[in-house]
Amino acid sequence: MKRLFSFLLLFCTCPMLLAISGDKDACPSSFGPRSVPQNFKQWLMQSSPSDRPTGYAAPRPGNYLIVGGGPGGLAVAAEFRQRGLPFVLVERSKDYGGVWNPDNPDSPAYPGLATNSSKATTFLDRRMPDSFPDYPTQADAHRYLFEFAKRHGLRANTRFQSKVIAASKDLFGKWEVTLYDASRDKTYQEHFDGIISANGAFQKDARRFSQDLMDQAKTQGLLALHSADCQDFEAFRDKVVLVQGAGNSALELAAALSGIARQVYHSYRSTPYIVPLYIGKTPADEYFAKTPEWILRWIPYSLQMGFFSRLQRKLIGEPKKLGFREPNHRLMERLPVSDRGYVEALRKGSIVLRPNVIGFSDGQANFEGALNPPLPVDAVVFATGYTRQVPYLDRDLVRLEDPDFTMPFHIFHPRETGLAFMTEVIVPKGVWPTFAAQARAIGSYYQARSMGRPSASQFDRMRSYAQNPDFKGKLFQKADRYHVDPSRYDRMLLDFSRWMDSP
Ligand SMILES: Cc1cc2nc3c(=O)[nH]c(=O)nc-3n(C[C@H](O)[C@H](O)[C@H](O)COP(=O)(O)OP(=O)(O)OC[C@H]3O[C@@H](n4cnc5c(N)ncnc54)[C@H](O)[C@@H]3O)c2cc1C
Numbered sequence: 001m002k003r004l005f006s007f008l009l010l011f012c013t014c015p016m017l018l019a020i021s022g023d024k025d026a027c028p029s030s031f032g033p034r035s036v037p038q039n040f041k042q043w044l045m046q047s048s049p050s051d052r053p054t055g056y057a058a059p060r061p062g063n064y065l066i067v068g069g070g071p072g073g074l075a076v077a078a079e080f081r082q083r084g085l086p087f088v089l090v091e092r093s094k095d096y097g098g099v100w101n102p103d104n105p106d107s108p109a110y111p112g113l114a115t116n117s118s119k120a121t122t123f124l125d126r127r128m129p130d131s132f133p134d135y136p137t138q139a140d141a142h143r144y145l146f147e148f149a150k151r152h153g154l155r156a157n158t159r160f161q162s163k164v165i166a167a168s169k170d171l172f173g174k175w176e177v178t179l180y181d182a183s184r185d186k187t188y189q190e191h192f193d194g195i196i197s198a199n200g201a202f203q204k205d206a207r208r209f210s211q212d213l214m215d216q217a218k219t220q221g222l223l224a225l226h227s228a229d230c231q232d233f234e235a236f237r238d239k240v241v242l243v244q245g246a247g248n249s250a251l252e253l254a255a256a257l258s259g260i261a262r263q264v265y266h267s268y269r270s271t272p273y274i275v276p277l278y279i280g281k282t283p284a285d286e287y288f289a290k291t292p293e294w295i296l297r298w299i300p301y302s303l304q305m306g307f308f309s310r311l312q313r314k315l316i317g318e319p320k321k322l323g324f325r326e327p328n329h330r331l332m333e334r335l336p337v338s339d340r341g342y343v344e345a346l347r348k349g350s351i352v353l354r355p356n357v358i359g360f361s362d363g364q365a366n367f368e369g370a371l372n373p374p375l376p377v378d379a380v381v382f383a384t385g386y387t388r389q390v391p392y393l394d395r396d397l398v399r400l401e402d403p404d405f406t407m408p409f410h411i412f413h414p415r416e417t418g419l420a421f422m423t424e425v426i427v428p429k430g431v432w433p434t435f436a437a438q439a440r441a442i443g444s445y446y447q448a449r450s451m452g453r454p455s456a457s458q459f460d461r462m463r464s465y466a467q468n469p470d471f472k473g474k475l476f477q478k479a480d481r482y483h484v485d486p487s488r489y490d491r492m493l494l495d496f497s498r499w500m501d502s503p
C-alpha cells in the first residue's frame with residue numbers, strides 16, 4: 001500500500017519535475033531545415049561548409065571586464081579564474097552578492113526575504129551548508145556567495161564601489177569603458193578586449209511600473225512605491241494597502257503586509273497558478289528533483305500535467321476557487337507563484353482580490369470593469385516587475401526586451417565577439433546552477449578564442465544567423481523566451497562548452 005502510494009505521488013508530481021529536469025527525448029520533433037533545433041547537434045548542423053575552419057586560427061588573447069558581483073558575475077569570474085583567463089570584476093556596491101547583499105542599496109530585496117527555490121537547487125558549485133534552512137534567508141545566500149568568492153580567490157581581481165557608466169568600441173576594436181570609482185569620487189577610462197555583463201535583471205534601477213498610475217497615486221497623497229522600495233513595512237501599519245501585480249513579489253508582499261496593514265487589497269491583471277513550497281515535509285523543488293528519469297521518459301507529458309494539476313488543486317486550490325478569474329493559460333505554461341502565506345491570508349479575508357487598477361482619483365483606486373466600485377486606499381505597492389536592460393551599452397546594440405533581438409544561447413551577442421551576458425533565465429527552481437552552466441559556456445568560448453581553436457571561429461561565423469535551439473520543450477509555452485526548461489538549456493550549454501573545449 002505504502003509503495004503504491006509512493007508510486008502514485010511520484011507519478012502525480014513528475015510534470016513539475018519536467019519543469020526541473022527537462023522533457024528529455026519525450027517529444028522529439030523532426031528536424032528539417034526550417035525547424036527549431038532540438039539539441040546541440042542539430043544547432044551545429046545549421047553551419048554551412050564555409051563556416052567550418054580547416055585549421056587553427058590565430059590565437060586572440062584578451063583581458064576581460066566582468067560587470068557585477070552577484071551570483072552571475074561570481075560564477076563567470078570563478079570560471080575565468082579556473083581557465084586562466086585574465087579579468088577584472090567591478091561591483092558598484094561595497095560587497096558581493098547582488099540581490100542577496102543586505103547592504104546593497106540597489107538590491108530590490110524587502111525585509112524577511114528568503115529564497116523561494118530551496119537550498120537543494122540553489123548553489124553555484126558546492127551545496128549550501130546543512131545548517132542553512134530549507135529556504136535560505138537573504139543573509140544565508142549572501143554568506144554562501146561571499147564564501148564562494150573567497151574559495152575561488154576572486155577578491156584580488158575585484159574592484160568594489162566601481163560602477164560602469166558607459167562602454168563603446170574604440171577605433172581599434174577594443175571596448176573603451178568609463179568607470180566611476182565611488183571610493184575616490186573619480187571617473188576614469190580603461191580598455192578591455194571583452195565585457196561580460198552580469199549587471200542583474202532585477203536591480204532597483206530597472207523597476208517597471210506605470211509612471212502615470214504612480215503620479216496619480218502620489219497626487220492623491222497616497223504612499224506609492226514599487227515593490228523594490230518596500231524596505232520599511234512599518235510605513236504600512238494600519239493602512240489600507242493596494243498591491244498591484246501577481247508575481248512572487250506581489251503575493252509575498254501582500255501576505256507579509258496582511259499582518260501589518262488594516263486591510264490588503266490585491267489587484268491583478270493575469271491570474272497566476274499558486275504552488276506550495278513543500279510537498280509533505282520536503283521542499284517542492286527538492287522533492288521533484290529526486291524523481292527518477294524513467295518516469296519522465298515513459299509517462300506522456302499530458303498525463304503528467306493532468307496529475308500535477310490534481311496535486312496543485314489538492315494542496316493549494318484552483319485559481320478560480322481562490323477567487324481569481326479563470327486563468328488564460330494552463331499550469332506550467334507560465335511560471336507559477338510560490339505560496340508563502342498568501343493563500344491562508346486570502347482565505348482569512350486579510351487579503352481581498354480586486355481586478356487590475358486603472359487609476360486613482362478622490363483618494364480612491366479605480367478598477368477595470370464597470371461593476372467594480374472604486375475603493376478608498378492609503379497606500380499602493382506596484383509589484384509590477386523589472387525591465388531587462390544593460391544601461392551602459394548603446395540601446396541599439398543590446399535590446400533585451402525586443403523579441404527580434406536574439407542572442408545565441410541567450411548569452412552571446414549576435415555580432416560583437418567581445419560581448420557576453422550572464423542573462424538571468426527564468427526556471428522553476430534555483431537559477432544559480434544555470435549561471436554556472438552559462439559561465440562555463442562563456443569561459444570555454446573565450447578560452448577557445450585565446451587558443452585559436454576552430455570551434456571558436458566557426459561559432460563566430462554562425463552567431464549572427466544560427467537559430468537558437470528550443471530551450472523550452474513543452475514548458476512555458478505562454479511565457480517569454482527567457483523562461484526555459486533548465487534541464488534542456490543547461491544540457492545544451494554543456495554541449496556547447498564541450499565543443500569549445502575539444503581540441
Ligand atoms: C525578490 C527576489 C527574490 C529572488 N529569489 C530567488 C530565488 O529564490 N532563487 C533564485 O535562484 N533566484 C531568485 N531571484 C533571482 C535573482 O535575481 C538571482 O538569484 C540572482 O541574484 C541573479 O544574479 P545576478 O548576478 O544576475 O544579478 P544580481 O544579483 O542582481 O547582481 C547584479 C550585480 O551587478 C551590480 N551592477 C549592476 N550594474 C552595475 C554597473 N553598471 N557597474 C558595476 N556593478 C553593477 C549590482 O550592484 C549587483 O551587485 C530572486 C530575485 C528577486 C528580485
Ligand SMILES: NC(=O)c1ccc[n+]([C@@H]2O[C@H](COP(=O)([O-])OP(=O)(O)OC[C@H]3O[C@@H](n4cnc5c(N)ncnc54)[C@H](OP(=O)(O)O)[C@@H]3O)[C@@H](O)[C@H]2O)c1
Pocket residue numbers: 113114115116117202209210227244245246247248249250252268269270356383384385386426
Ligand atoms: N522569495 C523569492 O524567491 C522571490 C520573491 C519575489 C520575487 N522573486 C523573483 O524575482 C523576479 C521578479 O518578480 P516580480 O514578482 O517582482 O516580477 P514579475 O514576476 O515580473 O511579475 C510582475 C507582475 O506584475 C504584473 N504587471 C506588470 N506590468 C503591469 C501593468 N502595467 N499593469 C498590471 N500588472 C502588471 C505582471 O502581470 P502580467 O503577468 O499580466 O504581465 C506580473 O503579474 C521573479 O523571477 C521572481 O520569481 C522571488
